[in-house]
Amino acid sequence: xxxxxxxxxxxxxxxxxxxxxxxxxxxxxxxxxxxxxxxxxxxxxxxxxxxxxxxxxxxxxxxxxxxxxxxxxxxxxxxxxxxxxxxxxxxxxxxxxxxxxxxxxxxxxxxxxxxxxxxxxxxxxxxxxxxxxxxxxxxxxxxxxxxxxxxxxxxxxxxxxxxxxxxxxxxxxxxx
Numbered sequence: 001x002x003x004x005x006x007x008x009x010x011x012x013x014x015x016x017x018x019x020x021x022x023x024x025x026x027x028x029x030x031x032x033x034x035x036x037x038x039x040x041x042x043x044x045x046x047x048x049x050x051x052x053x054x055x056x057x058x059x060x061x062x063x064x065x066x067x068x069x070x071x072x073x074x075x076x077x078x079x080x081x082x083x084x085x086x087x088x089x090x091x092x093x094x095x096x097x098x099x100x101x102x103x104x105x106x107x108x109x110x111x112x113x114x115x116x117x118x119x120x121x122x123x124x125x126x127x128x129x130x131x132x133x134x135x136x137x138x139x140x141x142x143x144x145x146x147x148x149x150x151x152x153x154x155x156x157x158x159x160x161x162x163x164x165x166x167x168x169x170x171x172x173x174x175x176x
Contacts, residue, residue, distance in 0.1 A: 002071050003078045009036060010063045010082035018114055021058035026121035028062055038070050042136060045129045053161040059083050137175050145170060 009031035017024030032038045051061040060083050067079025101107050133142045145167055152158040
């Protein structure tokens with residue numbers, strides 16, 4: 001039964017996550033944290049941070065890791081299959097229709113209408129992570145890390161992997 005739950009959680013998240021990783025992440029979080037309760041919000045946030053630092057699509061990394069944590073190697077394989085299956089099915093089915101509808105105003109309107117929805121989903125997830133950080137390490141450490149991350153990422157254009165590594169170092173040294 002756990003394999004079916006793993007498959008369904010990642011299949012639904014990725015079939016509804018129109019727009020790739022940013023759209024899928026809140027849906028995956030909802031399934032693994034809220035629905036099946038395999039992880040807490042903080043655990044999901046930590047996994048997401050590490051997964052963002054690694055190359056390749058974010059959804060496959062999350063599926064592989066969470067699948068492995070829940071049901072071992074077979075769980076990782078099921079999670080990966082469920083993550084890749086919606087895209088593979090869509091590519092096979094929709095490739096024939098691509099040329100017919102690519103300039104249709106309905107398709108353009110659909111892609112434009114998805115952007116604010118994804119923004120709200122990511123904002124909600126960020127707010128939940130922020131509350132979890134404040135609750136876990138306190139507002140002062142959270143503010144220091146948030147300000148440092150902002151300046152490193154936005155002002156000095158440091159790669160996110162280095163910012164994550166620096167944040168981990170900060171946590172090792174100052175937060176115990």
